[in-house]
Amino acid sequence: MLRDAQVIPPRVTRRLRQPKRLARLARTSLGRKISALAEAFTGHFTAHHAFLLAKMLAQVDAIDADIADLDERIEELIIPFAADRLDEIPGIGRIGAAAVIAEIGADMTRFPTADHLVSWARYAPGVKESAGKKKGKNATGHGDRYLARALGEAAVAASRTDTFLGERYQRIARRRGKQKAIAVGRSILVIT
Numbered sequence: 001m002l003r004d005a006q007v008i009p010p011r012v013t014r015r016l017r018q019p020k021r022l023a024r025l026a027r028t029s030l031g032r033k034i035s036a037l038a039e040a041f042t043g044h045f046t047a048h049h050a051f052l053l054a055k056m057l058a059q060v061d062a063i064d065a066d067i068a069d070l071d072e073r074i075e076e077l078i079i080p081f082a083a084d085r086l087d088e089i090p091g092i093g094r095i096g097a098a099a100v101i102a103e104i105g106a107d108m109t110r111f112p113t114a115d116h117l118v119s120w121a122r123y124a125p126g127v128k129e130s131a132g133k134k135k136g137k138n139a140t141g142h143g144d145r146y147l148a149r150a151l152g153e154a155a156v157a158a159s160r161t162d163t164f165l166g167e168r169y170q171r172i173a174r175r176r177g178k179q180k181a182i183a184v185g186r187s188i189l190v191i192t
Helices: 012-015 021-025 028-041 045-083 082-085 092-106 114-120 145-158 162-175 184-191
Strands: 128-130 133-135
Touching: 021 028, 021 092, 082 092, 092 114, 092 145, 114 184, 145 162, 162 184
Parallel strands: none
Antiparallel strands: 128 133
């Protein structure tokens, strides 16, 4: 039989054996229930439990390290594409700039005009009208939904700024609602 000292590093074992310290690792809404968690962690905690928990924590740490490596690699790859200039647009941060570059690509010659790009990003209305009656939805349904999502998030972020885009979002949101105000993403895309 393996002892936990042979399998688990001593610092991890000490941390896992203290219910209050283990409860303080809680995040989000569980952070408000630390006393209840500490009470739940008090009890029969064997070496097997410590082994399994240490394996899970090691896996989380390994995934965090992989994410950090991927972030560094993305930063290296988007430098030639002027991501710093995209970062200056209200609502577009470093992550938003990387998403826009990843979805549009570096070759903009495939879009003859800004309207072609807007249509491809699902921001051009595709309303069909016959005999004075409008049929269909306001979106084309075709195009890159990931780019549309990134631009929608950028529009919401721009709404919190004191810029032209923020004021435009607020003006549309007052009249037509927040869902329609996401159309500010079209302006952001044309600016890019």
